[in-house]
Amino acid sequence: MKITAVKILIGVNALVFLLQGMSNGLVDFLFGLWPLQPIDGHVYFHFWQIVTYAFLHSTAQISHLLFNMLGLWMFGEEIERYVGPRRLLACYFASVVTAALSQLFIPILFGAPPTPTIGASGGVFGLLLAYAVLFPHRKVVPLIPPIPMPAWLFATIYACIELFLGVTGTLSGIAHFAHLGGMVGSALVIMQWRASARKTR
Numbered sequence: 001m002k003i004t005a006v007k008i009l010i011g012v013n014a015l016v017f018l019l020q021g022m023s024n025g026l027v028d029f030l031f032g033l034w035p036l037q038p039i040d041g042h043v044y045f046h047f048w049q050i051v052t053y054a055f056l057h058s059t060a061q062i063s064h065l066l067f068n069m070l071g072l073w074m075f076g077e078e079i080e081r082y083v084g085p086r087r088l089l090a091c092y093f094a095s096v097v098t099a100a101l102s103q104l105f106i107p108i109l110f111g112a113p114p115t116p117t118i119g120a121s122g123g124v125f126g127l128l129l130a131y132a133v134l135f136p137h138r139k140v141v142p143l144i145p146p147i148p149m150p151a152w153l154f155a156t157i158y159a160c161i162e163l164f165l166g167v168t169g170t171l172s173g174i175a176h177f178a179h180l181g182g183m184v185g186s187a188l189v190i191m192q193w194r195a196s197a198r199k200t201r
Helices: 005-022 026-031 049-055 062-083 085-105 121-134 151-168 176-199
Strands: none
Touching: 005 026, 005 049, 005 062, 005 085, 026 049, 049 085, 062 085, 062 121, 085 121, 085 176, 121 151, 121 176, 151 176
16 A cells, blocks of 8 residues: 555544543643633643644544544545645645634634634645645535535535634634635645746746
8 A cells, every 4th residue: 555645644643633532631732723812811822733733633523533534535645646745745734824823813803712723624625625726627525415516616615614604603613714724725835836837837
């Protein structure tokens, strides 16, 4: 079995998940993305958290890890085969960072309470956008509803849903703006790829 960057990411996420379960909350406390504003008089944010939070998932709901890893594999494997591991990782981690920045600065504008954030969803949403740009007419079958649709439409629908849920505050407890922020990071990376391609012509 060929080792790919996507498989390494999935393996690291699975390993961290096991460490979380054994750490009695310490891993989440140190490496989850804490807000910039104080909680109970203390600021728990550290700069490394803008990356490390993406390797953490809820140990109370293994579905959190499973769904994110499914998305990482579904979109990431084909992107990696098309652009290579270095570009795949650049796209993924750019999405992770812009997702973190979005989560740090945007929810507070809508009066959301300061809470820590964990999960690879921002990176996965970034890969979703990259997949839709690279393979816009490739058919995707979402879990809900299980109706085949082109990748560009799938990504558009999900982005619109996340924007609506984020602005309205529906389904609180889910980092909707982080998901959108991940798409922004992916878009910036793809724009850079295309600018570089034009320069080499």
